[in-house]
Amino acid sequence: MTTPSAPQGDEGPRWLSDEEQRVWQSYLHGTLLLEDHLDRRLQRDAGMPHIYYALLVHLSQAPDMALRMTELAKGVKITRSRLSHAVARLEASGWVGREECPSDKRGQIARLTESGREKLRASAPDHVSAVRQAIFDRLSPEQVTQLGEIMRVMATGLEPEGTGADLPWRR
Amino acid sequence: MTTPSAPQGDEGPRWLSDEEQRVWQSYLHGTLLLEDHLDRRLQRDAGMPHIYYALLVHLSQAPDMALRMTELAKGVKITRSRLSHAVARLEASGWVGREECPSDKRGQIARLTESGREKLRASAPDHVSAVRQAIFDRLSPEQVTQLGEIMRVMATGLEPEGTGADLPWRR
Numbered sequence: 001m002t003t004p005s006a007p008q009g010d011e012g013p014r015w016l017s018d019e020e021q022r023v024w025q026s027y028l029h030g031t032l033l034l035e036d037h038l039d040r041r042l043q044r045d046a047g048m049p050h051i052y053y054a055l056l057v058h059l060s061q062a063p064d065m066a067l068r069m070t071e072l073a074k075g076v077k078i079t080r081s082r083l084s085h086a087v088a089r090l091e092a093s094g095w096v097g098r099e100e101c102p103s104d105k106r107g108q109i110a111r112l113t114e115s116g117r118e119k120l121r122a123s124a125p126d127h128v129s130a131v132r133q134a135i136f137d138r139l140s141p142e143q144v145t146q147l148g149e150i151m152r153v154m155a156t157g158l159e160p161e162g163t164g165a166d167l168p169w170r171r
Numbered sequence: 172m173t174t175p176s177a178p179q180g181d182e183g184p185r186w187l188s189d190e191e192q193r194v195w196q197s198y199l200h201g202t203l204l205l206e207d208h209l210d211r212r213l214q215r216d217a218g219m220p221h222i223y224y225a226l227l228v229h230l231s232q233a234p235d236m237a238l239r240m241t242e243l244a245k246g247v248k249i250t251r252s253r254l255s256h257a258v259a260r261l262e263a264s265g266w267v268g269r270e271e272c273p274s275d276k277r278g279q280i281a282r283l284t285e286s287g288r289e290k291l292r293a294s295a296p297d298h299v300s301a302v303r304q305a306i307f308d309r310l311s312p313e314q315v316t317q318l319g320e321i322m323r324v325m326a327t328g329l330e331p332e333g334t335g336a337d338l339p340w341r342r
Contacts (some may be wrong), residue, residue, distance in 0.1 A: 013295075013296040013297075013299050013300050013303075014289070014299075014303060015299055016299060016302070016303070016307065019315070019316075019319070020307050020315065022319060023315055023316075023318055023319035023322070024302060024306070026318075026319050026323045026326060027306075027318065027319075027322045028225065028248075029248055029322070029326040029330075030321075030322035030323070030325040030326040030329070031202050031206075031322070032247075032248040032249070032339075033248055033326055033330055033338075033339075034325060034329060034331040035202075036248070036250075036338075036339050037329055040337060052198065054232075058176055072272060077199070077200055077203040077204055077207070078203070079207075106284065124184075125184040125243035126184075128185070128186055128187060129184050129312075131187070131195060132184075132185060132187070133328075134193055134328060134329060135195070135198075135323065135325060136187070136329045138324050138325065139321060139324060139325075143320070143324070144190070144191065144194055144319050145190075145194075146314070146317040146318075146321065147194055147198065147317075147318075147321050148190070148193060148194035148197050149198075149314070150201075150310060150314050150317065150321075151194070151197035151198045151200070151201035151202070151319050152197045152201070153309050153310060153314070154201040154204070154305065154306060154310075155197060155200040155201040155204055155311065157304075157305060157309045158201070158204040158205060158305060159200075159204055159242050166211060167204075167207075168203075168204075168207050
């Protein structure tokens with residue numbers, strides 16, 4: 001069950017094949033390089049990292065441009081503590097406001113401000129160009145479809161419905 | 172060039188189609204969930220985040236299990252400042268040692284220690300299982316091949332050879 005050079009485990013894990021190792025390395029390199037690239041571009045052009053931008057986009061697509069903090073964390077797949085930190089920074093920049101949740105005194109609502117909407121309008125064109133140049137202009141239409149399906153399979157497996165899985169926004 | 176609801180830019184960017192937006196969302200969700208999952212598993216089982224583990228793996232595959240810091244940053248696609256911080260932590264844990272570079276007084280070499288090799292041997296089985304369960308056991312062989320090719324195209328585009336591109340390890 002193990003390759004000769006692989007370390008021995010008690011349960012004889014199935015080590016990755018050479019091809020799987022190459023795919024895994026490419027995955028790590030591609031995803032790290034893309035995240036770094038988008039972060040740099042957004043920091044330069046919009047003054048914020050990619051995950052902050054994703055929060056503004058998510059709020060802009062919500063009814064009344066507002067969401068409970070727990071829903072926002074779930075929507076963007078981050079922990080509540082990371083969200084709290086990010087929203088505090090976005091609030092300081094005037095792009096997001098926080099309000100008490102009317103139906104739950106302990107809950108909070110984050111709302112995109114007019115200034116936040118303006119920020120999104122101003123930075124969206126460059127960000128979309130960056131995403132397009134890095135991915136959609138490089139892949140064939142078949143590869144775009146394949147990537148979508150592969151990522152859906154991965155995300156669904158990591159976020160099984162109706163289970164007590166250890167997911168970021170539950171922490 | 173813009174969809175009705177899209178913000179207007181000076182240059183009329185080509186907004187993402189509905190399908191491209193879905194693929195992009197799936198990409199963000201899949202990659203964030205996987206990174207969180209692997210980070211949590213490694214933190215629990217090996218006492219370090221995923222990027223630290225990747226540094227140990229990279230050193231273990233180098234000649235004499237040692238690399239110049241600049242080569243290590245390039246190999247793992249991170250900035251030099253992030254690497255310095257990580258290596259300082261790995262050194263404090265006894266898993267990596269730092270030495271002066273004989274050929275360059277200003278350069279430094281990072282070397283995997285015996286304790287670092289033991290740490291890798293002990294934590295590899297669980298990590299490989301986590302990667303396999305999250306990706307390779309879920310995708311068909313065709314999808315694995317497709318993912319590798321897609322990620323190679325993306326990484327190559329973001330890391331063009333012989334250019335002055337703004338890459339993490341040059342900062």
